[in-house]
Amino acid sequence: MYSVFPRRHFLALTSAAAASVALPTLLHAAAPEPKVEDNVAWYDVQEWGVEGKGWDDAIRYYDRLPGRAEKKVRGAVWSLSRHSAGMLTRFETDAPAIHVRYKLLSNSLDMPHMPATGVSGVDLYARNEQGEDRWLAVSRPAAQEVNAVLVNDIDPRPNGQPRLYTLYLPLYNGVDKLEIGVPKGSKFAAVAPRDEKPIVFYGTSIMHGACASRPGMSISGIVGRRMNRPVINLGFSGNGRLEAEVGEFLTELDPAVYVIDCLPNVDGPVVAEKTEPLVMQLRKAHPDTPILLVEDRTYTYAPFKKSARARHEGSRKAFRQAFENLQAAGVKDLYYLPGDGLLGDDGEAATDGSHPSDLGMVRYADAYVPALEEILNKK
Missing domain, CATH: 2.60.120.260 (Galactose-binding domain-like)
Known part of the structure; x- marks a missing residue:
């Protein structure tokens, strides 16, 4: 199944999707001794x-990657993985x-x-x-x-x-x-932590949580609440670069859906080089798990800067081409979310023109939740 999701279509579905969420019975853990x-x-x-938390073999309990990753991913990714985002x-x-x-x-x-x-x-x-x-x-x-x-x-x-x-x-x-x-x-x-399959996000500083005023206002936090589902946040500030080394660890997880939201950290040539190999790496390990490819948000200052518009045009063109190539190769359960409307169209939803404010985080979730609901409802 191949789908391109227009954002405004999904905005209209947000309330209905939220209303349909059923609350499962809580599973209590063994009583801790105070x-x-x-x-x-x-x-x-x-x-x-x-x-x-996707792995049980972390060096520190609240690390996001296992200890094995320290010698496999770049140092910047490893350092950022010590943050407890998500x-x-x-x-x-x-x-x-x-x-x-x-x-x-x-x-x-x-x-x-x-x-x-x-x-x-x-x-x-x-x-x-x-x-x-x-x-x-x-x-x-x-x-x-x-x-x-x-x-x-x-x-x-x-x-x-x-x-x-x-x-x-x-x-x-x-x-x-x-x-x-x-x-x-x-x-x-x-x-006890829920044992439902999580939504796994791989992304940049935006997914990591910049610039939410508090942790519950991150994209992953809002999406998790609205969908009443576990999430794993593998956003790495400045370092969501579609890397095979990170992909290796992504394949060890068993998610309900993979979300790849890395375009803010990679330009057109890197997108063209790395998107298809990463998707194929995930698909080889998980033949039936949906994969959602998400474009970059539009800089809120883009109307005034040709260089910003050119950056979006180059990365999105390469990303869309990779998506079409993967479709042509027969990759199934692949989806695509355009980025033009992720922050809205009024220029008011970013802290610095790039990173969402709380308003921007809500708008991201407004785009994400209906798309993810539709994907998961097809499974």
């Missing part, structure tokens, strides 16, 4: 795990307050165009009575070690039962240790 300090019961997240953990509690303490890998807490809340913060969502995950609180890291009351004065549920929470990990920093605390005596249940 460590009680100053009347706060602390639970180590590593005891029940995170989603968004990871989340879930738990239930009836606690009126939620504490968090964690140690970050780096003391570089923010970037000039991205706040510490997005780079190094943890982001808490709570499930409401309608079954929707809604934002509740975000940490505001001011040092490499964070110990804070994330939120207090939480209303109890009408039925008195524990509430489901989702905590998103930092986008552009790594985590050495993460604990969640609740007042002593509160109910607490760890929710």
Whole structure:
């Protein structure tokens, strides 16, 4: 099946797609043993795990690639893989307050165009009575070690039962240790990572999370919530380059769909050289797994810069040609999402002309979710 998805067609389907999502029964993990300090019961997240982690043989628990990758991928990719982008953990509690303490890998807490809340913060969502995950609180890291009351004065549920929470990990920093605390005596249940096949994203700084104000506002975070499905975020800032070395590790995963969103980091000649080999590498390992190829977003300053327009024209022409070549070669379950509308058409959705703001992240998700829903509904 070969499809090219026009963005505006899918925007019209977003609400219906979201409304059709069914909420599966939660699978609770074995009850973790808390460590009680100053009347706060602390639970180590590593005891029940995170989603968004594709391998069990990482050097550090919250790394995104296995230790074996260190000597196979370029150094920049390896370094960026230590960031916890896309990871989340879930738990239930009836606690009126939620504490968090964690140690970050780096003391570089923010970037000039991205706040510490997005780079190094943890982001808490709570499930409401309608079954929707809604934002509740975000940490505001001011040092490499964070110990804070994330939120207090939480209303109890009408039925008195524990509430489901989702905590998103930092986008552009790594985590050495993460604990969640609740007042002593509160109910607490760890929710095991879902075993559904994930959506696997391979991309650039945009997929990595730049420049979301907080982790839950990344593309992968929004898509995961809207589709109620696990995601694995393999966005590598400045280094989503369609590389076979990364592809080797992608083939080790068993996703519901692969998403290749690397065009912002590669020009036309590189696209022409590397797109087809990467797709064939994935297809050889996974003959029936859908693959979605995604064009680059349009720079919001492109109307004023010929060089920007030329960059888009060159990379997209090569990408579309690769897609058509793969079609002609009989590659099945291959899909294509144009990039012109990913940030909208008003020029207001990027922080620096390139990286999405929160508005831009929402618009990306508006394009992604209906396309992915249609792909997965065909399987």
